[in-house]
Amino acid sequence: MPSSARGPSVRVYLLVWIGLLLIVGAEVALTFAGLSVGVQLAGLLLLASLEAAIALLYFMHLRYERPSLFWSLIPALVVVLILMDYFWPDAVRLLHQRLQGGGP
């Protein structure tokens, strides 16, 4: 296939691998930095998304495929994940209800 002929060298893959390991180290450092839960969650999600994007583009070769493949697949998944956000207000409502009730 044309897509298989193009792609990064082993050296690039090694750099990507080292970069991903460094991001994991950064995630652990962030966890034990004593930040608030909200900042910790935002930081971890940002780093995990960066890690996933690098893996998608290089290890999964998406950077070297036709752009139409990326645009056909990734936005659909992102939209699905965004649509799943509708239930957060209910989780917060339950939390306040339980806190006011004093129960677990």
Added chain:
Amino acid sequence: MTVASVSAGHEAQLEASPYAIASKKLGMWLFIIADGATFGAMLFAYGYLRVANPGWTHPFVFWPTIAKGMLMTAVLLSSSLTMVCAVLTAQAGRKIASLRWLGATMLLGVVFAALHLREWLAMIGEGWGLSRNPAGGPVLFGATFFGITGLHLLHVITGVVALAVISRGFRRGRFDAGHVETTGLYWHFVDLVWMFVFPLVYLMNAR
């Protein structure tokens, strides 16, 4: 039957792929997107339960759980590196080298699964279960932890089996480099899912 009449009835088969990739690779991508949504739903459900339950349990400490989680992550990331080496050598026609890289990938997958099962057994030994929380917090911690990591572990074990089947077929000439590449996509996806499971399920529950 003329060539013209055949092509008139089978236009879809003769039409070039708009993505310039083999159909099996496109099929794998579609599976990955669907499976990504499944894991997304699992992680969102975990987030919902976590937000809705005050006093959520934070059972993990740096040693041993987080340190071992880092080791498991490094093992899985290394298996992705050996997998790309398997694909590159397969595409270069170096079958023996490719089979060795596939073997290394499977070995790393087995190491990950063994580390994970060891961790599970230790937690179960401490009293953790799907509806048991020895720390005294919400019992849903066990259900979410074992549910999410269990689904991921199932994917790892399935990936090792798939790699074994592809390796056997590739060695015998039944499968080609395209099959190795397509299986590699699945393997990288398993790695990609762990990139979210480790920070959200392990690190967010560290104290």
